Amino acid sequence: MISRSVKSALLCLCVSSAFVCAAPAYAAGTQEAGTVSVSGYAEEQITPDTAYITIGMTTDGKTSEEARMKNNAVMNEVQQAALSMGIEKKDMKTRGYNVYPTYGSNQKITGYSVSNNLELKVSDFDLIPRLIARASQVGANEVHGVRFTNEHADTLRSNLIKQAVYNGRQTAQAVAEATGHRLGDVKSITVAGNSPSYAGMQLMSLRAAAKDEATPVEPGTNTLSESVEVVYYLQ
Secondary structure, eight states: OOHHHHHHHHHHHHHHHHHHHHHHHHHHSSSSOEEEEEEEEEEEEEOEEEEEEEEEEEESSSSSSHHHHHHHHHHHHHHHHHHHHHHHGGGEEEEEEEEEEETTSSSSEEEEEEEEEEEEESTTTHHHHHHHHHHHHHHEEEEEEEEETTTTTTHHHHHHHHHHHHHHHHHHHHHHTTTOOOHHHHEEEEEOOOOOOOBBBBBHHHHHHOOOOOOOOEEEEEEEEEEEEEEEEOO
């Protein structure tokens, strides 16, 4: 028969043992899960498929109506030339139409000036020097440049982001396996990328193109890239 004092000692020992065993489990339950931070990158060389040409005209007149009529006559010719080359009306956009007075030395109004800029969207780059030459022939006196772009850049960027995330996950998976863990959920993700900028034709070269319709237009290529920073939980 076990005495009352021995029973009390055994009971205390069992309770103490229970607390000792439970302590590590409690600590593990509150410990923050480990993480791994990785970078993913993807890029692609892209070629512009669209050009935007801005052709302008500034005219003067003794009255605003005279200046406006002169301007309209020239810009209508520019539009007709563009239409004859296959550029649709929907691809033409007025980018600025201004009427302002001109002043003499006595600060009195001596006349009026009208400026008008027309932006043309072109997918056939061979038309660019022809358009500039024709615009010059009908009297346009301003060509503000040619801007190249790729109309499908957003779709390309989305695909690159997916590829960058995949590349980053491959790295994270390798790290998890090497450290004896399993890859968990994503804790955070940051996306960064670049927008390609193509070298546009400057005003001097456009003036040269106006004299020579055979002047070639080479938009070149540029790199579109996307990078991601992803933090994964480790299990």
